[in-house]
Amino acid sequence: xxxxxxxxxxxxxxxxxxxxxxxxxxxxxxxxxxxxxxxxxxxxxxxxxxxxxxxxxxxxxxxxxxxxxxxxxxxxxxxxxxxxxxxxxxxxxxxxxxxxxxxxxxxxxxxxxxxxxxxxxxxxxxxxxxxxxx
Amino acid sequence: xxxxxxxxxxxxxxxxxxxxxxxxxxxxxxxxxxxxxxxxxxxxxxxxxxxxxxxxxxxxxxxxxxxxxxxxxxxxxxxxxxxxxxxxxxxxxxxxxxxxxxxxxx
Numbered sequence: 759x760x761x762x763x764x765x766x767x768x769x770x771x772x773x774x775x776x777x778x779x780x781x782x783x784x785x786x787x788x789x790x791x792x793x794x795x796x797x798x799x800x801x802x803x804x805x806x807x808x809x810x811x812x813x814x815x816x817x818x819x820x821x822x823x824x825x826x827x828x829x830x831x832x833x834x835x836x837x838x839x840x841x842x843x844x845x846x847x848x849x850x851x852x853x854x855x856x857x858x859x860x861x862x863x864x865x866x867x868x869x870x871x872x873x874x875x876x877x878x879x880x881x882x883x884x885x886x887x888x889x890x891x892x
Numbered sequence: 893x894x895x896x897x898x899x900x901x902x903x904x905x906x907x908x909x910x911x912x913x914x915x916x917x918x919x920x921x922x923x924x925x926x927x928x929x930x931x932x933x934x935x936x937x938x939x940x941x942x943x944x945x946x947x948x949x950x951x952x953x954x955x956x957x958x959x960x961x962x963x964x965x966x967x968x969x970x971x972x973x974x975x976x977x978x979x980x981x982x983x984x985x986x987x988x989x990x991x992x993x994x995x996x997x998x
Contacts, residue, residue, distance in 0.1 A: 872936070
């Protein structure tokens, strides 16, 4: 499998710690740390989201299999939508998944590491919505 | 040709009308990392693999969150049941992952 053959994942949150932590967990369960990146916060370390940072992150993981963006909430969602509106097509197929942040990231990371296609990875992430904890 | 699933006669690779079954007593809790390994292992095969723990909670091994949701712990018996063209290899791969599960190092 060539380096960028699997689907790339970008997790975006207001909090860099939250996004990077979720990416760490997903990468460890998925076993493929190179294809997942978590971004969040402003350049000076405050809470926030940045379209520029999202573009850079997609550039980093994008490959022939496409990229899935998983936003947490609020302006992360708006920034992800803004990406689709403004940057669509420049880095191949990019889909925003409507999924729980951590669970969706883990399910997507495992599917991507197993070689699933873009639609399957999105479905894995969105299927996380129905998993009960009690 | 019998339509009855052939379990006791020994599984044969490449047959789709058989159920392949294997049990593993967990040497460690089935936490997130081995659950991921189970799902990745199954994904390589043309087979449907279902897991249950001590006879309950039948889940699809392709869903990492469902496998984690089993909440299976050390000493429990996981039954791996596969159907499909690659069922023999898929069940063996899952059994190997479960049998090699390591305790969490904290």
